[in-house]
Amino acid sequence: MIGKEKAILDLFERETSLTKKEIETKTDIKGSTLNNILKKLVESSYLQRLGKARATYYQRVYHGQFSYKNITVIKEGVVVGELSFGDGKYYFRYNTSYRGKELIGLKNDGKVLESSKLFNIFENLIPESHRREKHIDIEKYEDIADALVLLTNTHGSYEFVYTYELYKYKKPKALSPNWITVKQKVLEHYQYPNILNYHLDIDEEILEDKSKYDYSSLSGYQNKIDVALNHENKSVSVDTKNAHYLLKPFNKNIGLYFGDKKSYYPLVSVNEHLFMSFAKNELGFDVPYSALIYHNNQFHYIVKRFDRYEEFRYEQYDFGQFLNIPSVQKYSPSSEMVFHKAKEVLYDQNSKMELLKFYFYSFIIQHSDLHVKNLAAFNVGKDRYIFAPLYDVISIGVIKGKDVDDLALPIQRVHKTQRSKFTLDDFIYLADILELNKLQTKKELRKLLVTFIEKFPSYIDKTKLLLEIDPLAISKNRTKTTNLILKLQNFYNERLIALKKYGFFDNLEIKL
Numbered sequence: 096m097i098g099k100e101k102a103i104l105d106l107f108e109r110e111t112s113l114t115k116k117e118i119e120t121k122t123d124i125k126g127s128t129l130n131n132i133l134k135k136l137v138e139s140s141y142l143q144r145l146g147k148a149r150a151t152y153y154q155r156v157y158h159g160q161f162s163y164k165n166i167t168v169i170k171e172g173v174v175v176g177e178l179s180f181g182d183g184k185y186y187f188r189y190n191t192s193y194r195g196k197e198l199i200g201l202k203n204d205g206k207v208l209e210s211s212k213l214f215n216i217f218e219n220l221i222p223e224s225h226r227r228e229k230h231i232d233i234e235k236y237e238d239i240a241d242a243l244v245l246l247t248n249t250h251g252s253y254e255f256v257y258t259y260e261l262y263k264y265k266k267p268k269a270l271s272p273n274w275i276t277v278k279q280k281v282l283e284h285y286q287y288p289n290i291l292n293y294h295l296d297i298d299e300e301i302l303e304d305k306s307k308y309d310y311s312s313l314s315g316y317q318n319k320i321d322v323a324l325n326h327e328n329k330s331v332s333v334d335t336k337n338a339h340y341l342l343k344p345f346n347k348n349i350g351l352y353f354g355d356k357k358s359y360y361p362l363v364s365v366n367e368h369l370f371m372s373f374a375k376n377e378l379g380f381d382v383p384y385s386a387l388i389y390h391n392n393q394f395h396y397i398v399k400r401f402d403r404y405e406e407f408r409y410e411q412y413d414f415g416q417f418l419n420i421p422s423v424q425k426y427s428p429s430s431e432m433v434f435h436k437a438k439e440v441l442y443d444q445n446s447k448m449e450l451l452k453f454y455f456y457s458f459i460i461q462h463s464d465l466h467v468k469n470l471a472a473f474n475v476g477k478d479r480y481i482f483a484p485l486y487d488v489i490s491i492g493v494i495k496g497k498d499v500d501d502l503a504l505p506i507q508r509v510h511k512t513q514r515s516k517f518t519l520d521d522f523i524y525l526a527d528i529l530e531l532n533k534l535q536t537k538k539e540l541r542k543l544l545v546t547f548i549e550k551f552p553s554y555i556d557k558t559k560l561l562l563e564i565d566p567l568a569i570s571k572n573r574t575k576t577t578n579l580i581l582k583l584q585n586f587y588n589e590r591l592i593a594l595k596k597y598g599f600f601d602n603l604e605i606k607l
Contacts, residue, residue, distance in 0.1 A: 099122075099124055099128070099132055100132055100135070100136060101165075101258065102122050102124070102258060102259050102261065102262070103118060103122060103124065103132060103133075103136065103259070104136070104141060104142075104155070104259075105164075105165045105257065105258040105259035106118065106121055106122060106259035107142070107153075107154070107155035108155075108163065108164050108165070108181075108259070112145075112152045112153065112154045113152060113153055114151065114152045114153075115129065115133065115151065115153070118133070118153070121259065121260070122259060122262060123262040123263075124262075133153065137153075140156050141155070141156060142154065142155060142156060143156050163179045163180065163181040163182070164179065164180055164181050164238070164240070164241070164257070165177055165178070165179050165257070165258040165259075166178045166179075166180075166240065166243055166244060166255050166256065166257055166258065167255070167256050167257075167258045167261050167264075168187075168217075168253065168255060169253070169254040169255070169256065169264065170195070170198075170252050170253055170254075170410070171252045171267075171271070171408065171410060172266045172267045173193065173195060174190050174192075174193065174261075175189065175190060175193050175195065175198065176188050176189040176190050176193060176198075177190070177258060178214075178217070178240060178243070178255075180213075180238055180240045181238070183211070184209060184210065184211055185209070185210045185211075185212065185213050185214060185240065186207050186208065186209050186210075187201055187207070187208045187210075187214060188207045188208070189201075189203045189205075196478055198216055199215075199216045199412065199416055199417060199419055200214060200215055200216055200419040201214060201216065212421070213239050213240050215415070215416065215419050215420060215421055216412075216416050216419070217240070217243060217253075217255075218239070218421055218422060219314060219413060219415045219416045219421070219422050219468065220243070220246055220249045220250070220251075220253060220312075220314055221239065221242045221243065221246065221314060221422075222309060222311070222312070222313070222314050222315060222316075222319075223314065223315060223316045223422055223423075224316045225304075226309045226315075226316065226318070226319075227239075227242065229306075229307065229308055229309035230242040230245050230246075230309055243255035244256060244257055245312070246312040247312055247335055247336060248311070248312045248313075248321055248335060248336065248337060248338055249312040249313065249314070250313055250314065250402055250411055250413070250471075251402055251408070251409070251410050251411040251412065252402075252408040252409060252410045252411075267406065267407065271404070271407035271408070271409060272404065272407070273475065273476055274404070274409050274473070274475050274476070275475055275476075277404050278381070280404070281383070281399070281401055281403075281404050282375075282381060282382065282383050282384060282399070282401060282484065283383070283384035283399060284384075285372075285384055285385070285386065286372075286376070287368070287369065287372035287373070287376065287554065287557055288365075288368065288369075288372075288387060288557060288558065288560055288561060289368070289372070289384075289385065289386040289387065290386065290387050290388075290389070290561075290564070291324075291329075291331075291386045291387070291388050291397070292329065293324070293329045293330055293331050293388055294328075294329060294330045294331070295330075295331050295388055295390040295395065296330045296331060296332045297320065297322070297331065297332065297333055297342075297344075299391075301320060301333065302320075302344040302345075302390075302395075303344075303346075303347070304318040304344075304346060304348075310333055310335055311335070311341065312335070313341065314413075314422065314468065315468070315487075317343060317346070318343070318344060318346055319341055319342070319343055320333060320341070320342040320343075320344065321333065321334055321335045321338035321340075321341060321342075322334055322338055322340050322341065322342045322397070323338055323339070323340065324340055324397075331388065331397065337403070337406060338400070338403075339399060339400050339403050340397055340398065340399050340400065341397070341398050341399075341400060342388075342395060342396070342397050343363075343364065343367070343395065343396040343397075343398070344395045345364060345393035345394065345395055346363075359494075359570070360494055361494065361569045361570070361579075362394065362567060362569065362579050363396070363489060363494075364387060364393075364394040364395055364396035365387065365394050365396075365558070365561065365567070365579060366489045366490060366493060366494065367385070367396050367398075367487070367488060367489045368385050368386070368387050368396055369554060369558060370460055370462070370488045370489060370490055371385050371398070371485060371486075371488050372385065372554075373547075373550070373551065373554055374453075374456060374485055374488060375485075377546055377550045377554075378452075378456065378543060378546060378547075380449065380452075380453065380456075380484070380485050381401075381449075381483075381484035381485065382484055382485045383398055383399040383400070383401040383484055383486070384398070384399040385397065385398040385399070386398075387561075389564050389565065392565070393565075394561075394565065398486065401473075401483070401484040401486075402473070409473065409474065410473070410474035411471055411472070411473050411474070411483055412471060412472055413467065413468045413469070413470065413471045414428075414433055414436060414437075414467040414468070414470045414471065414472075415466075415467045415468045417436050417440055417472065418432060418433075418436055418467060420467070422468065425466040425467050425468045426466045426467075426503055426504070428467055428504060429504060429505050429506070429507050430454070430502070430504045430505060430506045430507070430525060431506070431507055431525075431528065433467060433470060433504065434450075434525050434528040434529060435528055437450055437472070437482075437529065438528060438529050438530070440472050440480050441472060441480055441481065441482060441529075442479040442480055442481070443479075443481070444529075444530075444531065446480075446481040446482045447482070447529040447530075447531060448529075448531055448535075448536070448539060449481075449482040450470075450482045450529070451522065451525055451526055451529060451531065451536065451539075451540075452539055452540070452543055453482070453485065454502070454522070454525065455522055455540050455543060455544075456543060456547075457488070457502060458501050458502055458517055458522075459543075459544065459547055459590060459594070460488075460490040460492060460493075460590075461490055461491055461492025461493075461499055461500070461501050461586075461590070462488060462489060462490060462491065462502070462503075463491040463492070463499050463500040463501060463502060463503050463514070464487070464489060464491060464503055465502060465503045465504065466503050466504065467504070469486065469487045469488075470483075471483035471486075490586065492586050492589075492590065493579075493582050493583060493586045494582075496585075496586075496589075497589045497593070500514035500515050501514060501515040501516070501517060502514050502515075502517075506521045506524070506525065508520070508521055508524045509521075516593075516597060517597065518597050518598055518599075518602075519537070519540070519598065519599055519602040519603065522536070522540060523536060523537075537602075537603060540603065541603040541604070541605065544594070544599060544603060544605065545605060548591065548605070548607070551587055552587065554583075555580065555583045555584060555587065558579065558580060558583060559580055561579075562580070566578060567579040567580060569582060591607075595607075
């Protein structure tokens with residue numbers, strides 16, 4: 096069946112009946128071409144023609160077949176293939192003209208691929224939990240796959256269009272410039288703390304996650320809003336089409352004290368801005384621009400997209416996609432699984448060292464929410480993947496004290512479930528998986544730890560500047576409070592004691 100015939104039949108998967116004029120408007124197929132196709136489809140018993148004269152309309156005929164929906168999958172402006180679904184199963188077929196690399200988990204051998212669940216490479220793009228529910232309006236959409244067409248600005252370079260609407264898709268006018276050449280423009284420079292005195296021109300219902308719609312296509316659980324910054328009038332507004340910035344608003348459901356300390360995450364915005372900034376400005380990681388906005392007596396966090404430049408989208412995959420696992424299993428893999436996959440994916444030793452250093456930094460700051468969807472690789476051209484710029488970096492240790500895991504994913508060198516109390520040998524073990532030089536590894540880890548020891552106190556002092564705006568109060572219980580400055584000081588002192596106890600000072604020849 097030719098493409099235009101198929102586009103018309105796909106249209107009927109969404110519409111019960113259609114007039115010729117409606118088909119023309121929705122498919123942009125016109126004149127004698129449309130007349131001939133409709134005649135052929137009626138003669139072949141795919142459609143039936145009903146009514147007379149101006150009241151003529153068409154309906155789909157199924158002959159006992161199940162009604163499928165079809166979504167065209169596009170990557171960097173190129174049609175990769177088609178996803179079909181509708182009977183509790185999912186099917187994917189590559190476009191016969193596609194010559195690019197196989198999608199992760201989807202073998203390109205000319206056969207139609209079948210699954211009882213949505214393919215993991217696509218499922219991982221859809222927001223999680225209550226945000227996923229918002230992306231599936233039960234009045235219009237019936238399947239999780241329907242959410243894909245609503246991901247207008249998901250991470251990386253994927254786009255999804257119902258096949259019958261493919262005529263509306265506008266291919267990029269030019270090839271994307273090499274990301275390395277525009278990296279500094281994309282990531283930008285700033286100093287901590289970076290406070291934007293901008294007006295937050297967003298409804299409170301959206302900020303408080305009470306709207307029935309979701310305002311970001313990025314995956315994850317936390318409320319996110321795609322936004323645009325207007326530097327002329329100093330405002331921030333919703334932009335769900337091609338936003339280059341992401342707002343993580345204060346969420347009182349996890350940011351206030353309700354008697355359950357396990358779900359209490361105060362001042363997360365300041366926390367993320369602090370540890371992202373330290374990684375960028377002191378440790379030299381690739382980290383995008385971020386800032387804080389103070390609105391309604393709360394800090395909100397804003398961060399720039401690093402997979403966007405002007406109108407261009409760059410290919411990126413998180414390690415949930417690389418490992419071909421569903422998003423609900425993002426805490427399930429071991430660190431070894433991540434590092435073995437990274438050895439396959441990352442194309443140079445420098446990028447592999449960056450991954451190891453970030454893992455070590457995460458251990459130092461007790462970033463115990465570092466799951467596989469918070470690690471990614473970035474295609475800088477010709478299927479050469481580097482370790483992606485950092486995102487979603489917070490210290491759970493600052494929030495909850497010393498009784499937390501140091502990492503979210505276990506390092507199984509000694510114990511299968513070990514997530515804390517690591518030694519230098521554990522990180523050398525991960526370095527060995529990546530085939531990194533041992534002496535160079537120790538040199539890089541020593542440099543990182545020394546920088547943390549020497550420079551982090553200055554970031555505590557810089558955070559005090561925020562006291563001019565907000566008391567940074569944190570509830571200890573229903574009647575007692577502390578503040579973020581004291582929490583940071585306690586965290587820093589406790590981490591030095593722990594790191595010394597675990598032997599890092601002796602093994603890396605560090606003297607206080």
